Amino acid sequence: xxDAAKNLVQALPDYDHLLQFAENLRQWLVADLNxxxxxxxxxxxxxxxxxxxxxxxxxxxxxxSFDRLLENETALxxxxxxxxxxxxxADDETIAALAATGAAQRISEAASFDEWLxxxxxxxxxxxxxxxxxxxxxxxxxxxxxxxQVLKRAAYYVRRQVQRSATERDKIGRPLAYSGVDxxxxxxxxxxxxxxxxxxxxxxxxIPVNYPEVSRDTLQVDPESGDVPxxxxxxxxxxxxxxxxAPPGQPATYREPIQISGTEAAPQPPTRVxxxxxxxxxxxxxxxxxxxxxxxxxxxxxKTKLEVxxxxxxxxxxxxxxxxxxxxxxxxxxxxxxxxREGKFTCELPVPEATGLTYDVDLSWPREMGGETExxxxxLNADRTRFxxxxxxxxxxxxxxxxxx
Numbered sequence: 001x002x003d004a005a006k007n008l009v010q011a012l013p014d015y016d017h018l019l020q021f022a023e024n025l026r027q028w029l030v031a032d033l034n035x036x037x038x039x040x041x042x043x044x045x046x047x048x049x050x051x052x053x054x055x056x057x058x059x060x061x062x063x064x065s066f067d068r069l070l071e072n073e074t075a076l077x078x079x080x081x082x083x084x085x086x087x088x089x090a091d092d093e094t095i096a097a098l099a100a101t102g103a104a105q106r107i108s109e110a111a112s113f114d115e116w117l118x119x120x121x122x123x124x125x126x127x128x129x130x131x132x133x134x135x136x137x138x139x140x141x142x143x144x145x146x147x148x149q150v151l152k153r154a155a156y157y158v159r160r161q162v163q164r165s166a167t168e169r170d171k172i173g174r175p176l177a178y179s180g181v182d183x184x185x186x187x188x189x190x191x192x193x194x195x196x197x198x199x200x201x202x203x204x205x206x207i208p209v210n211y212p213e214v215s216r217d218t219l220q221v222d223p224e225s226g227d228v229p230x231x232x233x234x235x236x237x238x239x240x241x242x243x244x245x246a247p248p249g250q251p252a253t254y255r256e257p258i259q260i261s262g263t264e265a266a267p268q269p270p271t272r273v274x275x276x277x278x279x280x281x282x283x284x285x286x287x288x289x290x291x292x293x294x295x296x297x298x299x300x301x302x303k304t305k306l307e308v309x310x311x312x313x314x315x316x317x318x319x320x321x322x323x324x325x326x327x328x329x330x331x332x333x334x335x336x337x338x339x340x341r342e343g344k345f346t347c348e349l350p351v352p353e354a355t356g357l358t359y360d361v362d363l364s365w366p367r368e369m370g371g372e373t374e375x376x377x378x379x380l381n382a383d384r385t386r387f388x389x390x391x392x393x394x395x396x397x398x399x400x401x402x403x404x405x
Contacts, residue, residue, distance in 0.1 A: 005090035008099040010179040015073045019113040021102040029122035033132045040133035048118040050137035057155035074173035087123040120154040302382040308345040310391045318343020323364040356381035
């Protein structure tokens with residue numbers, strides 16, 4: 001059933017087609033469940049809203065939040081997927097035909113649909129086989145009756161959509177994106193954009209006339225029509241006379257050989273590089289320790305990057321050479337290093353694939369800025385490949401004007 005609901009949602013290409021499918025689905029459900037031999041009232045959106053309000057199952061703030069949430073295409077795909085799966089509508093052949101027809105339908109103007117509550121109540125009533133004309137807002141049903149259970153499922157469905165976090169919504173909605181491939185146009189849809197190229201023997205060669213190998217046979221230069229440049233002028237030849245050479249018989253002169261004594265060749269003492277006082281731990285050993293404690297035999301681990309940015313003030317210059325230390329609770333080792341000239345320090349850390357993991361970041365400010373150590377904690381997860389953690393010494397620039405964070 002889950003695969004069937006996923007395929008139905010993936011077949012709808014954009015937001016307008018999703019709204020059109022929701023409207024067609026509501027019309028089909030109301031027409032199927034609100035039929036009676038006697039005259040019955042129409043099951044409208046206001047009637048469904050009055051039912052939920054009379055049963056004290058859904059408040060106005062939750063309903064308004066849900067309406068704003070469905071303005072996003074990803075949230076709308078998740079809502080339709082949950083509805084088709086939980087109400088078992090995805091297994092019905094008529095619903096599959098509605099989705100296929102709606103996906104192929106061409107929408108000329110923006111679609112609009114705002115009768116969501118009546119759609120949800122009708123969907124859960126269809127699952128329970130309960131007729132809609134028996135739901136009366138004047139006499140709310142008992143919470144444990146079949147009608148009361150239909151309303152409770154619809155209200156719980158709305159609250160669950162609102163209570164989802166943005167990260168969870170993005171993770172669920174990514175597999176529900178449109179997976180169709182645009183087909184090439186048919187022969188009746190092709191339009192002639194220009195004259196058809198002639199066939200041999202009426203064939204035009206693909207070589208333009210301005211190519212050098214073609215234009216050299218057509219261009220001619222008349223020497224008398226312009227000034228012809230003269231030849232190259234040469235200076236006096238270089239000659240060497242006997243006076244330029246050493247007199248014959250005179251021995252060649254040599255300079256004294258260069259000698260280096262042992263004292264002059266003594267090696268200079270190596271320059272000592274002073275590193276920060278914090279010990280630098282290997283990133284590989286730290287990653288192995290984290291994986292051994294949180295990943296072995298429990299859940300798989302992924303890698304993500306943590307970028308620590310140290311600036312004097314927001315959007316200001318980066319601070320160079322500050323000591324940064326990254327540790328994790330329960331792990332004795334750690335990762336440490338210094339910031340670059342841009343004030344950045346980047347490290348790769350393991351996180352569980354299903355849950356997040358909290359790391360502690362300690363920054364040692366220099367002595368002229370107080371010399372204290374500032375700690376911040378950040379929870380990393382596998383949904384993102386890079387996280388940023390800023391450190392600021394002050395919240396205003398050099399002029400003293402406060403900055404908006």
